[in-house]
Amino acid sequence: MEIGREEEGDHDMSLSIGTLQIAGSNGFDHNIMSQGYQRNSRSSEIDIEEVEIKDRPLPIFLKFEDVEYKVRSSQASSKNPVKDMVSKVASQLSMEQDNYKHILKGITGSIGPGEILALMGPSGSGKTTLLQIIGGRLHENVKGSITYNDIPYNPALKRRIGFVTQDDLLFPQLTVEETLIFAAFLRLPSNMTQQQKHSRVEMIVKELGLESCRHTRIGGSLVKGVSGGERKRTSIGHEILVDPSLLLLDEPTSGLDSTSANKLLQILQRVAKAGRTVITTIHQPSSRMFHMFDKLLLISEGYPVYYGKAKDSVEYFSSLRFIPEIAMNPAEFILDLATGQVNDISVPQDLLTPRGAPEFEREVVKYLQRKYKVEVEPIEKGENHGTRKTPEHLQLAIQVKKDWTMSWWEQFTILSKRTFKARRRDYFDKLRLAQALGVAVLLGLLWWKSKMKTEAQLRDQIGLLYYICIFWSSSSIFGAVYVFPFEKVYLVKERKADMYRLSVYYVCSTLCDMVAHIVYPTLFMLILYFMAGFKRTIPCFFLTLFAILLVAITSQGAGELFGAAVLSIKRAGMIASLVLMLFLLTGGYYVQHIPVFIKWLKYLSFMYYGFRLLLKVQYSGDQLYECGRKGGCRSLQSSPSFDTVNLNGDLKEVWILLAMALTYRFCAYICLRKRISICNV
Known part of the structure; x- marks a missing residue:
């Protein structure tokens, strides 16, 4: 299948979230994509507009390597002013040059169109920080390499990235339909007619299952409105309305019941299969949700402890002789490991600290970090960062800044x-x-x-x-x-x-x-x-x-x-x-x-x-x-x-x-x- 060719039956300016399927693949295959665009590269002139595939967003292959982030210790202050003052005086008296708190400590990974990457880890591990860095929302004190189609972040990417925050930032007095319609008129291209923009909104409403609440106000703390799941789906619709190439979501299932969370993940699967790169932070998904993810990045104390296919994570930790002794949710199992809490989990015999010692949990986390550094990270850097190159067409297209859609x-x-x-x-x-x-x-x-x-x-x-x-x-x-x-x-x-x-x-x-x-x-x-x-x-x-x-x-x-x-x-x-x-x-x-x-x-x-x-x-x-x-x-x-x-x-x-x-x-x-x-x- 050639990615650059339209399938029969596609209509102008339509968005079908679940239409793009590649045989034998869970999404976009990097090699197939490369071959399709390499054939076009023989042309003497590069037509950037052809890269924007009709009805599909521009593919983005994201790579991040050795990402580090730190903040000044004074920025990470407590709510106790006396404690802050004492800490400030102590830091001034100490002559340390590096007065920073390290949040991320060398994160490496990659993801392409059609895939969902889940960022998991205990609270405070740095998941949201990494998501903000990938979305171009944090720049200072960031080290490492982050590329989009092998190109560093640039302002042209702003309108190709959708970011759904943990708190749904929607105007409470507007209805669901009004929220999406105004977003469509403000963000969709000016060459689309009003009827086409309304059709796009109608399609999003149906795909996200918002028909029953389309005329209900969003609501908020002081205004009665839609449910939490409907509000979250509206936030996602607000972002995918304009076909973002990269969709980032911060804790999209927080506050939702299991059924609503599963339905939301199914929607994200369809979103990804339409040609988008999806990254989401998630705290503790159900076992069914866990197997919906294509890739998993597990972070503990700012360090990565696992990166790879989500379905292979349990097998990887079992190979390190961390084996659950009772039936456990895979997500619960790996989060316990990330915090060092290995109750009902057998541990390898080469751990130096005996079980039950005060520093045992810390030793478990350090052990996992060392193993990742030796066994997993070199493979990721070699396979996805050292050999694969994004076609030139996509590299150029990612640098083309979209003009304002309206005067x-x-x-x-x-x-x-x-x-x-x-x-x-x-x-x-x-x-x-x-x-x-x-x-x-x-x-x-x-x-x-x-x-x-x-x-x-x-x-x-x-x-x-x-x-x-x-x-x-x-x-x-x-x-x-x-x-x-x-x-x-x-x-x-x-x-x-x-x-x-x-x-x-x-x-x-x-x-x-x-x-x-x-x-x-x-x-x-x-x-x-x-x-x-x-x-x-x-x-x-x-x-x-x-x-x-x-x-x-x-x-x-x-x-x-x-x-x-x-x-x-x-x-x-x-x-x-x-x-x-x-x-x-x-x-x-x-x-x-x-x-x-x-x-x-x-x-x-x-x-x-x-x-x-x-x-x-x-x-x-x-x-x-x-x-x-x-x-x-x-x-x-x-x-x-x-x-x-x-x-x-x-x-x-x-x-x-x-x-x-x-x-x-x-x-x-x-x-x-x-x-x-x-x-x-």
Whole structure:
């Protein structure tokens, strides 16, 4: 069978997860693949597009040799600050040059299309770390060789690798179908029609058995949704939707019952047979699941203790005279060996430490590590790393970076729809609506038909204007400050997959959130304005509303900046509280004449400009009040309340607030880009 030739009956742009079968093979055979592409290599020109086999992903042959990874000891700190401090002082006093903790200590292996490699080992052995290194998510302090079709990792591989994390990072408010459809529109090629993309989603839904829950929300800790198995299958569908060549899964069966876990492994088998290279970490599979794996890499304390066919693992350890004395699950048997717990397991006689000694378990692990180093590793390096070479076509194809599937505007259109759907329950929350309307009615009753005939009445009305400023500033700033910290995990995941441009995400987030920051203040002012007895003219009403909206939108920008700067829910809220308090005090109501040495603070406050703008819109300097006093009427400009405000001046505050709103957002975008780029390293 020639891999480069399509089978009859294949349809354009279709994805059949279980269609690719090679006779007499459990997947792709390396030699067959090589021969098929060597025949094509006689052509004088290399057509990279032909390497992308229709309906199948680009084959990736992965090899990793002597992979080591270490972190600074300070990074692997405990939760006890006193213990961390003592350890830090001790490490500084000791003059050791190598102040690192070694996580991986020389891991070697290889895997090709059509195969599933299981990474097993006790907790903390380094399984997830190795998976992240293979996926290109860890680069620093990594030693060894990792190649994809004999080529080192490069940015072009980003969109050819699917990574399913242990925690399913899916938007809880979207349904299963919506999650997959938005992923399809963002990630599938732009030359596909909408109907073809919907067909691809429909096929994935059927293949993964998600028909019964397609219209159910994903849900989460606070939102009721699909089951754990359905959520995991949706995560896998989200990745295989775009035909990744290399699919990596971190503990995909954790939290699932035995039946759901078996069904998930059967799906992964079909995924692999479609031409993908699949690697998964798994803790303790059932015996049935264990035999579904093609290859097994067993890690203990960062060292490999077995690599080879999963079905041959028990035989290998038996050859070392580690033989179970009772019937045992193969996975349980090898994990016991990896931890040195050999109860009900006979051990070789050449172990120097007697059974039952405190260091016996440690000696068992060391024994297995030595045997692997001598008997298994040289064979793997010789067979898969020394002789086999990937065809030149695949080496070149793996270096071709895929362009964005959509233009900036197309990405904006799709992402804005997804953002609005994912957050619509927050935008149109009944409690939030009740708060806005309730506060408006309460203020309207407290300031019912307020007057400005006397100084005291004028002060009351000015106080209401300042409270409105405070209310919408705080509401907007706290409504925006938590957005990026909450969505950080989704953003990092999708940016690592190059799903969209960061600028598109930021603009969509800002504009969609702006809906709530416009709708609620508008409803609020429609109720309060006429109850409180403000100036009853249409221009004055709309100017007042415009001023409130400007304050809310500027506050939103400030909240986004604080959230993007730290990407931490706790710290972002604390910073927002401190800044809001500072802006509140310097807003011009509580203190009009601020000391010169600290006067500059008020020019940073958007509440200062918003409050001045409201006063200029609502009042004019030649208006008269206190006409009942002996000296006659006075102009509003002569009131002490307007000592620092020229009521007849121009509305320069509008331009200042607009400039502040744009500056906050520009700085927020820069901070977000910097912080996300650090997370993507």
